[in-house]
Amino acid sequence: MIISPPQEPSSEHPPGYPESWLVTRHRSDEPAAYEVIYDSEPDGPHARHRGDVTRLLAAVDTRLDQLGVPPRTEPKRFAHDIAADAVLHRAGFVPAVEFGGGHYHRLPSAMTDPEEQRLVVTRAFDMLRADGFDVSCDPDLLEHDMPPHWIPETSLGDRLGFLAKHIQASTHTRDMVANLSEVTAPGDGVLQRVVEILDTTAEWWEGFGEPADHRYAQRLRTIAESLDSYAIELRAIRGDLADRHAVRPGKDRVRENQVAASTPAPPRVRAALAPSPTAAQRRASSALPSTAAAVSPVPPARPPSAPGR
Numbered sequence: 001m002i003i004s005p006p007q008e009p010s011s012e013h014p015p016g017y018p019e020s021w022l023v024t025r026h027r028s029d030e031p032a033a034y035e036v037i038y039d040s041e042p043d044g045p046h047a048r049h050r051g052d053v054t055r056l057l058a059a060v061d062t063r064l065d066q067l068g069v070p071p072r073t074e075p076k077r078f079a080h081d082i083a084a085d086a087v088l089h090r091a092g093f094v095p096a097v098e099f100g101g102g103h104y105h106r107l108p109s110a111m112t113d114p115e116e117q118r119l120v121v122t123r124a125f126d127m128l129r130a131d132g133f134d135v136s137c138d139p140d141l142l143e144h145d146m147p148p149h150w151i152p153e154t155s156l157g158d159r160l161g162f163l164a165k166h167i168q169a170s171t172h173t174r175d176m177v178a179n180l181s182e183v184t185a186p187g188d189g190v191l192q193r194v195v196e197i198l199d200t201t202a203e204w205w206e207g208f209g210e211p212a213d214h215r216y217a218q219r220l221r222t223i224a225e226s227l228d229s230y231a232i233e234l235r236a237i238r239g240d241l242a243d244r245h246a247v248r249p250g251k252d253r254v255r256e257n258q259v260a261a262s263t264p265a266p267p268r269v270r271a272a273l274a275p276s277p278t279a280a281q282r283r284a285s286s287a288l289p290s291t292a293a294a295v296s297p298v299p300p301a302r303p304p305s306a307p308g309r
Contacts (some may be wrong), residue, residue: 001023001024001025001026001037001060002023002024002025002026003021003022003023003056003060004021004022005018005019005020005021005022006018006020006021006022006041018051019050019051020039020040020041020042020044020047020050020051021038021039021040021051021053021056022036022038022039022040022041022044023036023037023038023039023056023059023060024036024037025037025063037059037060037063038056038059038060040052040055040056046059050222051219080133083131084128084133085103085105086155086157087124087127087128087131087133088105088124088128090127090155091120091123091124091127092107092108092120092123092124093105093106093107093120093124094106094107094108094109107120107121115143117141118141118142118143119143119146121137121141121142121143122141122142122143122146125137125142126148160190163179163180163182163183166179167179167180170248171247171248172246172247172248173241173242173244173245173246173247173248174242174245176241176248177238177241177242180238180241181238183234184231184234184235184238186235189231191227191228191230191231191234192228192231194227195224195227195228195231198220198221198223198224198227199220199221199224201220202216202217202218202220202221202224203217205217205220
């Protein structure tokens with residue numbers, strides 16, 4: 001099986017972002033076989049998907065399943081590895097894969113100023129220490145005069161994770177709809193804000209003015225358009241579920257209530273679940289603190305000169 005961008009005619013595109021894909025399957029042994037599995041060239045059957053990698057891989061996986069090929073095994077990654085990835089991502093590092101499949105993180109390739117490099121490394125060091133990691137770092141790579149970085153107790157992603165836990169614990173469609181509404185709400189819902197972020201990023205990126213920058217911006221806008229259409233569809237699905245207005249059968253309410261009690265809901269979700277505006281006001285007084293207010297204690301001091309720490 002050969003997966004590649006079309007070879008002709010040649011066109012300029014950002015590295016890793018071809019305008020279309022062609023997937024063919026060959027077998028010279030008997031019985032010989034040749035087939036086109038996926039073709040998103042302008043005149044191909046999948047042209048509407050263009051360079052969408054997700055659609056490409058879905059088509060390949062579907063055909064491999066039909067051929068009886070066992071699914072590929074993903075390397076097992078532990079929770080602390082994933083947590084470290086998130087910290088380094090937020091600190092400004094770039095994920096990379098070495099030959100043989102190993103994962104590591106590196107500084108941005110165009111970041112050549114040693115002082116700026118030390119600031120980023122120091123920020124990552126402080127953030128990892130604040131998250132409970134035992135970190136070793138050469139003191140020469142750290143900026144010792146920089147005050148420790150203040151870290152919110154919960155990231156925005158973790159706070160959105162509360163919605164998933166409360167949806168899982170819901171026993172009635174009204175409870176589930178109240179949580180899902182935070183994601184699907186028009187105007188200020190999570191999905192609409194993500195679309196806004198992508199559109200703003202595209203406009204900002206296009207300001208560099210190079211041809212590749214314009215293509216990256218267009219790719220961001222294409223993703224934003226797709227997400228916006230999915231948001232409309234999800235909004236309709238949420239409406240259908242709201243119309244159902246029923247208890248979900250077969251739920252262990254005791255266990256779910258325990259889960260719900262241990263995971264505080266975001267303020268607007270609690271307001272949506274409140275039986276009256278007065279009750280909503282009472283509940284708002286006990287809402288989660290804001291990101292700016294919810295910070296962790298200052299982490300332990302960085303090592304002054306001990307390379308082994």
